[in-house]
Amino acid sequence: MAVPEKKHRVVVLALDGVYPFELGIPSRIFCAVDGHYEVLTCTVDGGPVRTNADFTVGVEHGPEVLETADTVVIAPVATDRITEDLPEAVAAALARIRPDARTVSICTGAFVLAAAGLLDGRRATTHWGLADRFRRMYPSVDLDPDVLFVDDDRVLTSAGAASGVDVCLHLVRKDHGSEFANNVARRCVVPPFRDGGQAQYIEQPVPETGAASTAATRAWALERLAEPLTLADLAAHARMSLRTFARRFHDEVGVSPGRWLIQQRVAHARQLLEASDLPVDQIAGRVGFATGASLRQHLHAAIGVSPQAYRRTFQTAR
The missing domain is CATH 1.10.10.60 (Homeodomain-like)
Structure with a gap:
């Protein structure tokens, strides 16, 4: 496939308490094949952000790069950082996203989109373990906790952890087709498409031996x-x-x-x-x-x- 003159810009927003694994998924998937995407990471003030682990992450960009994004990814945060009302700096950062940009959340990132009103009346998903909490906080969202991700026009939400890989591969597939996405999956040594949904990961009795x-x-x-x-x-x-x-x-x-x-x-x-x-x-x-x-x-x-x-x-x- 010919390399486009202008790369599709993906901007990942890292918030306080971000999960490091999921923060790195967009860069790993979208940059697996050079030339089609560029991935930038930002915070609400351009400064370092604390993760849910024992280290902080420094980034090179502030919220202004959100205005240039073709796709925005909201990385997930630890559950104790979830609030019904967005901090002023977070709300101001999200307000910079262009109306025509795709917006994607991974796991608890859906709480951020919902708090900003971006999921009102839409179908969405998040981690199955947080489904009841999400429904209580945002009854206007049509939550489906059984799927790995939801593509609702230009707003996409995904379930926990590795489902961030699924939704990013889905976007690559939408942009460039299955053959291209399969090549990305092979380079990352991940399945190009996972069967089923979250139901298979919900806690259930251990199967009988054998x-x-x-x-x-x-x-x-x-x-x-x-x-x-x-x-x-x-x-x-x-x-x-x-x-x-x-x-x-x-x-x-x-x-x-x-x-x-x-x-x-x-x-x-x-x-x-x-x-x-x-x-x-x-x-x-x-x-x-x-x-x-x-x-x-x-x-x-x-x-x-x-x-x-x-x-x-x-x-x-x-």
Whole structure:
């Protein structure tokens, strides 16, 4: 892919009590392939900021760089720093963000966006362990604690810790397509797309000793997406009863087997739409949808566009 003349500028806002791991995610993902993005880090006053660990972080920029950002990422802060009313300096910094900029939060960063009123009436997510607290503080936000991230137009929110990787890869995929995003993921040695949602990480009883996993069956199914796979087929491969397989699959992945299959078929269809000129009906057959109309329905439900519109967008970018 040709390197653009002007790089997409990502500005990360580090607040007092920031988590160091998540603070570094945007730079690690967006700069994995040189030439397309630049990442700047700022604080509300340009000075060092305390982390939730035993060290501080010095940055090179103050809040003025937020005015130049194409994408703004709000890094998460320790839970004891969450307040319903924003400190004046934080509110002033957020006011600098351009209306046309994308705004992204990682984990508790959603509390900052909500306090600023940027999530009112929107669907959003945050760490599952903070869902009840978030709902009490911000009832006007449509919170979905079961997903890894939410893309609501130009405002994106993600769940805890590593879901910051997921949402940043999602943005790379939106900007440059799956092939480019997969290359970034390989360089960072992370999965380009994680199955399911937060439900698989919520505290639950430890599985019985020796309990079988559905991982091998998922790998088997991915090689046979074009086939009309049923729950019975999957359970038979896993050598489990239908009920046991469905329950264990949901515990491990966070969604039902049927929903997971649709997600994988849509993901494969997107890759083919980007990288090939195959007709939509032929792509539908290759990924396991009965008709082109079925593919159109599921793709629109997933990302809100038709196959033709998706292909135009990403083949032009490519």
